[in-house]
Structure formats: C-alpha cells, structure tokens
Amino acid sequence: MSSPQGKTCLALEGLCWGYAPKLRLGPLSLKLRAGEHVAVLGPNGAGKTTLLRTLVGDLEPLAGKVEISGEALETLSPPQRARRVALLAQNPQLDLELTVRELVALGRTPHLGLWGREGRSDLEAVDRALTRCDLHALALRPLGALSGGERQRARLAMTLAQGAQLLLLDEPTTHLDLRRRHELFSLLSELGQQGLTLVSVLHEPAEAFREATRVLLLGADGGHEVAKDDPERRDLLAAAYAVPVERITL
Amino acid sequence: MAVRLSARVSAYLWPVGAAVLALSALWVAVGLGMHSGAVAFDAGWIEIIQGPSCSMRDILLHGRLPRAVAALLVGAALSLSGLLLQGVTRNPLADPFLLGISGGAGLAVVALQSLWPRAVDLGPWLIPAVAFGGALLAMLAVLHLAQAGGGRVSLLGLILSGVVINAFCAALITFLMARADPFRLRVTSTWLYGGLGFVAWSHLLGVALVLLGCWLFLRAQAHRLNTFGLGMEGAASVGVDARMLLRRSAYVASLLAALAVSVAGLLGYVGLIVPHVVRLAVGRDFRVTLPLAPFVGGLLLLVADVGARMAFAPEELPVGVITAVIGCPVLLALLSAQLRGRR
Numbered sequence A: 001m002s003s004p005q006g007k008t009c010l011a012l013e014g015l016c017w018g019y020a021p022k023l024r025l026g027p028l029s030l031k032l033r034a035g036e037h038v039a040v041l042g043p044n045g046a047g048k049t050t051l052l053r054t055l056v057g058d059l060e061p062l063a064g065k066v067e068i069s070g071e072a073l074e075t076l077s078p079p080q081r082a083r084r085v086a087l088l089a090q091n092p093q094l095d096l097e098l099t100v101r102e103l104v105a106l107g108r109t110p111h112l113g114l115w116g117r118e119g120r121s122d123l124e125a126v127d128r129a130l131t132r133c134d135l136h137a138l139a140l141r142p143l144g145a146l147s148g149g150e151r152q153r154a155r156l157a158m159t160l161a162q163g164a165q166l167l168l169l170d171e172p173t174t175h176l177d178l179r180r181r182h183e184l185f186s187l188l189s190e191l192g193q194q195g196l197t198l199v200s201v202l203h204e205p206a207e208a209f210r211e212a213t214r215v216l217l218l219g220a221d222g223g224h225e226v227a228k229d230d231p232e233r234r235d236l237l238a239a240a241y242a243v244p245v246e247r248i249t250l
Numbered sequence B: 001m002a003v004r005l006s007a008r009v010s011a012y013l014w015p016v017g018a019a020v021l022a023l024s025a026l027w028v029a030v031g032l033g034m035h036s037g038a039v040a041f042d043a044g045w046i047e048i049i050q051g052p053s054c055s056m057r058d059i060l061l062h063g064r065l066p067r068a069v070a071a072l073l074v075g076a077a078l079s080l081s082g083l084l085l086q087g088v089t090r091n092p093l094a095d096p097f098l099l100g101i102s103g104g105a106g107l108a109v110v111a112l113q114s115l116w117p118r119a120v121d122l123g124p125w126l127i128p129a130v131a132f133g134g135a136l137l138a139m140l141a142v143l144h145l146a147q148a149g150g151g152r153v154s155l156l157g158l159i160l161s162g163v164v165i166n167a168f169c170a171a172l173i174t175f176l177m178a179r180a181d182p183f184r185l186r187v188t189s190t191w192l193y194g195g196l197g198f199v200a201w202s203h204l205l206g207v208a209l210v211l212l213g214c215w216l217f218l219r220a221q222a223h224r225l226n227t228f229g230l231g232m233e234g235a236a237s238v239g240v241d242a243r244m245l246l247r248r249s250a251y252v253a254s255l256l257a258a259l260a261v262s263v264a265g266l267l268g269y270v271g272l273i274v275p276h277v278v279r280l281a282v283g284r285d286f287r288v289t290l291p292l293a294p295f296v297g298g299l300l301l302l303v304a305d306v307g308a309r310m311a312f313a314p315e316e317l318p319v320g321v322i323t324a325v326i327g328c329p330v331l332l333a334l335l336s337a338q339l340r341g342r343r
Helices: A048-055 A078-084 A100-106 A120-132 A148-161 A178-193 A205-211 A233-241 B007-033 B045-050 B054-089 B101-115 B117-122 B126-146 B155-178 B182-192 B201-237 B242-264 B270-282 B286-310 B319-342
Strands: A008-019 A023-033 A037-041 A063-068 A085-088 A166-170 A197-201 A214-219 A222-226
Touching: A008 A048, A008 A197, A023 A048, A023 A063, A023 A197, A023 A214, A023 A222, A037 A048, A037 A178, A037 A205, A048 A085, A048 A166, A048 A197, A078 A085, A085 A148, A100 A120, A100 A148, A100 B201, A120 A148, A148 A166, A148 A178, A178 A197, A178 A205, A214 A233, A222 A233, B007 B054, B007 B270, B007 B286, B054 B201, B054 B242, B054 B270, B054 B286, B101 B117, B101 B126, B101 B155, B101 B182, B101 B242, B126 B155, B126 B201, B126 B242, B155 B182, B201 B242, B201 B286, B270 B286, B270 B319, B286 B319
Parallel strands: A037 A197, A037 A214, A085 A166, A166 A197
Antiparallel strands: A008 A023, A008 A063, A214 A222
16 A cells, blocks of 8 residues: 655654663654655664564554554554554564465455455455565475575565555665665665655665665664764764764765 | 465365365264174164164164264364464474363363262263363463463473473372272273263264354454464564464363363374374465364364274274374374474
C-alpha cells in the first residue's frame, strides 16, 4: 500500500523509548512525509534497534506519541499495525526449512481472512516482492541452503510483500555485497518514489548521507536530525561515535 | 505468474487424504471382523452381512465399533497435540507424552480414582476435566522448568524438563497404584497403558465434540501458527499476537492430550511420529497439515490396536506397547538427525 506523496506518514511527539527503568532514550520529535527515507545513525547501544521496535509496536513507548498516517499506534490492533508498518529485523530466528516463497508469503499474514486463504492480490504481492528482490530463481529453495546475502534479500522480499506504507529496515545491507547494496538502494529509492516511507538503520555515514533524504543521529542526548548540507556534520558524527574526525568519510 | 504458496502441497493432499481414508475404512473393517484375535470372517463379517444375532450386535455396537471410533479419536487428538507442540516450540521432538503432559493427565486421573473412586458417578465429563487439569499443570511446569535460566525455551531444556515431569508423574502413579486394591489395579493399569476397550459412547461423543472444537480453533489460527517459523518477534511483526497464541496453543495441546488420556491412558509416540510423517508427505503449512494429521493419527492407532489384539491372541497387549515399539526407533532416528544437524 502506498500513501500519497507529501502527506505525513509517521509523526513522533516527544517520544522516549528504551527499557524502563534501566534505559531511557529520547525525547525525539519528528515528522516524516510519505516518500521520505530517513537513515538512522548512531553508535552501538544508542537505541537504534529499540527505536524501530517501538515504532513497530513491539515495545511500548516510555513517553510521547507515535502516529502513523494520523492514527495513534497504540489504538491499532496487531494486524492493523502490520498492514501499516513492516520491520526488517536484524537477527530473526527463522526456520531454515522454510522455502523462500513460503517465507515471503508469510508477509501476507495480516491481510488473510479467517481461514487464511490467499487471494489473487496476495499471490500477486508475493510474486511482485520476489521479482523486486530478484528471487524467482531461488523461490523453492529452503532458507538453510542460501547464502547470508540471499537470505537477507528473501527477508526484504517478505517485508515488501507485507504491503505496508512505512518500512523499518534494521541494517538492511548486512551480508550484501557491493552489487546487491547498489541494487538495494536503487530499490529503496524506487519505493520512495512510489510513496513508501522508509526508516533504515545504517552503519556507514557515507551511505546514509548519499542514499537517504534525511539523516537522524542518535546519541547521548537522545536524537536529532543532521542536515545533509550541514558543514559541521563530520564533527557531529565524530563526537557521537567518539572517534577522531578524520575517521569519518562522507 | 502467480503460484499458490502450497502448490506442491495441493497436488499431494487429496491423493494422500483419500489413501488415508481408504486405509482407515479397511482397518475399521478388519477391527470389526476380528474374532478372538484373528480376522475370522466366518465368525465376524459373514455374520454381520447375513444379519447379526442379538449378542453379535451387542459386541459390535458396544465393543468393537466404539473401540475403532476410540482409536480414531485418540489418534487424532494425540497427533494434533504433537503437531501443535512441534510447531509452536519449533522443536521436532515435542510430543505430549515425551513432555510429560500425558503423564500429568494420567496422574490426575489415577489420583482421582484412588482417592475418590465414586467420583466417576458424577458424569462422563469428570475424567476428561480432571485429565485436562493434570495436563495443564504438567505443561506449565515443563515450560517453567525449561525457562528456568531465563530466555527462550531450548530444545534440550524442553526435553529434560519433560523427562523430569514424566519421571515425577510416573513415580506418583506407581505409588498410588501400589496402594490400590488388586481388582482396581488391574482395571486401571489396563487403561493406563493404552486400553481402548473400556469406553462408552457417551464419553466418545463428548470427546468427539471437544476434538472438533479444538480442530476448528486451530484451523482458524493455521496461518498465524505458520508465523512461528519467523520466531516470536517475527510473528509479532506480521501482526500476530505471538505470546497470546503460544499460551492458547499450550492450553489446546493440553486439552487434546487430556482427551486422549481420558479414553486410552498413556499412549506414547503417536503425537511424535504422525506430525513428521504428515510434514514429509505434504510440507509444513498448518493449513494443510491440520486437516490431514488427525486422519493419519487415527489410522496409526487403528493399526496399532489391531496389532495389539493379534500379536498374542487370544491375549491382548496394551496398545501403548505397540506404539512404543514403533515409536522408539523413530525417536532415536530423530534424535540422531538432530545431533548430526548441530555438528
């Protein structure tokens, strides 16, 4: 499902996230329009994955509000949430005997009715996702027989088959070689043009500033946006990662 | 071109299902025609076809037919319970018997019969209800023990906890039976180790209705049960309340095991073997395995029951002996495959 370009897709108001009482991050306020791609940067332990888990409704916000297309996240039922937000998780515990097609088809779960019968639109969504991720040749292979990169593409295809307007991608480039990274970012750019909103956690600042439309930097102060043309962005990144500024390449 | 998820499966489901139904009908016929442990058509089927006498009609209606129906229902309940447990725990060795759930149900029933023998007079629902209570307690204890270190339930943790609970229940059952009077001991032990010959139609009707209710619930959840292949977090990300579904699945698996125990005591390995056979035949999709598994389970128990009646005719073996003889090698093969896979 795609939202009309320009409309607010995700709104965060004073969002605090983490694991109370040990870890409290934020507050963060942000509005994302449909079609925008926000890269989330930050050192290990800055709460990037925890932020995504909060945005998908897996964790309760410690304070503040999350709205998706104008609706408060907590008012949505789990299937309603899954039809609006899809998460490509970092280290899922997948059943490696599932075939690629079976995995991708599981993305349609929130769209299925009482008896779980797949309709034409579900089958088409699965095929579209397989095509987009160049997986047709591997469709009947079990996940256990795939390389790390192929498995990552299969998981991305499942996320796409979910048909959500907001995609949360936790380190989507993991295990991908240069060619597949290039293809991934081309695909993300295409999805953005179709009106999907993307939030991706990335580890390479250069990739983040090149591929995303906006960049969010998480650190000790919670989180703030860094303008893509900010002349001090290298210093900001060096301070957040606690590394010398010459280690930051953009 | 759009290809249905279970294209391979759909091609196999109907022929496999039809073959299972045909074989079940054949074994029901064999069971009905058996006379003193042998398939004696002169004393059995020819008399049935020519119009049975009153005594033969009684034997058929209140002996052999309920026995065949009991085998079908118990096999169905155990295989559904095993299929569900293996699916949600993602553990190929999960089975109501190995996990101590059947043991908990058996202990509850033996305790009731020992401590309050006349309780059975309260109604046919009491034994299944008490068995369910015992099964549920055992299931909760196994899960609690398996998670004792915190974190997710591991394969080893689950099996070891099941062994502990099973041993505990077996010890208490032995203690209670050692104190029982000799006549009651004989009846209870025949039931406990898989006696299908003690069941009334009213009990079977109740079991069938509850079994149907469980099956309908599971069939409606089938596509959600499939998402356990993504892990708990993965299931939640596609809109499934995984923790709630896991809890409900544990209740339903316990209820199914309790139904089986209430009819036929402790029957091992049916819930272990049948899900593997079904997945080998038609794949892993719950939408397909759920309709097939009960029939395969029923067929296996029918065959085992006929085998138990024929092996040392005219003496009858408890059917649990036959399922154990079939199940132990299968369990060993599965364990060895698991260990090879870990290396």
